Amino acid sequence: MYALYFGNMNYSSWSLRPWILLRHFDIPFEAHRVQVRGSGPTDLHRSYSPNGLVPCLHVDGFQVFDTLAIAEFLAERHAGLWPDDWKARARARSVSAEMHSGFGALRSAMPMNVRMKCVGAELDAAVAADVARVAAVWTEARESFATGDEPWLFGAFSVADAMFAPVVWRFATYNVDLPPVAAAYRDAMLGHPAMREWEQGARAEAQSMPAYDAYASRFGGLREGT
Ligand SMILES: N[C@@H](CCC(=O)N[C@@H](CS)C(=O)NCC(=O)O)C(=O)O
Secondary structure (H helix, E strand, O other): OOOEEOOOOOOOOOHHHHHHHHOOOOOEEEEOOOOOOOOOHHHHHHHOOOOOOEEEEEEOOEEEEHHHHHHHHHHHOOOOOOOOOOOHHHHHHHHHHHHHOOOOHHHHHHHHHHHHHHOOOOOOOOHHHHHHHHHHHHHHHHHOOOOOOOOOOOEEHHHHHHHHHHHHHHHHHHHOOOOOHHHHHHHHOOOOHHHHHHHHHHHHOOOOHHHHHHHHHHOOEOOOOO
C-alpha cells in the first residue's frame, strides 16, 4: 500500500505532481497532507521524508522521495505512465527533467497559489523566456507526438502532464497569455477531474501564507469575482 506525504494543496507545487499521477491512474494511496513553511528542508518533514521535503511516497514503510524519482518508481510498477513510442517517451522524459531542474525565473516570480486569480501583468524578460519555452514544449509535444483524441501532451496522460500541472495553475492564476495550442492544453488540464479535485482541496484549506498571497500586487491585483 502506498502513502503519499504531500504539502498544502494551495501552495505545494511539487506535491501536486505525484498526487495527480496517482489519481489519474487510479492508484490507491493513503493521503497524508502536511503544512509547508515556504522554505527548505525541515526536521518536521524529515520525520517522514529523508530529504526533509515533500512529496514523499511510502511503500510498505519504505520512503521514495523527490518528485521525479517517485514518478519513475511508479512507472516501473504501473503500466502506461510514460508514452509507448520510444521517441515520444524520450521526449516526455526530457521535458519532465527540464521541468524538474529548470524554469527558475518562472518558478520564483510566480509561486503556485491555486486560489489566487490575478488580473495579470507584463512579465520581465527572464520570466517571459521561461513562459515561451514552456509554450514551445507543450506545442511541440501536442503537434509532433500526441496521437489519438486525448488532449494531453503526448496523447495519453503521462508523467509529463503531471510534471507541468503546477505550471498550468501558475498560468491560470497569474493570467499569462499563451499561444493557441498551449492555451488549449492549459484549458484541457484545468478541466481534468483531478485538477478540479485539487482546486477544491486548496479552497477548503484554512492556512494562508501572506508572503505568497502578496504576489497578487505584482500581477495587477485580484480579478473581480474570484
Ligand atoms: N526537488 C524536490 C523539491 C521538493 C520541494 O521543494 N518541496 C517543498 C514544497 S513544494 C518543501 O517541502 N518545502 C519545505 C517547506 O516549505 O516546508 C522534489 O522534486 O520533490
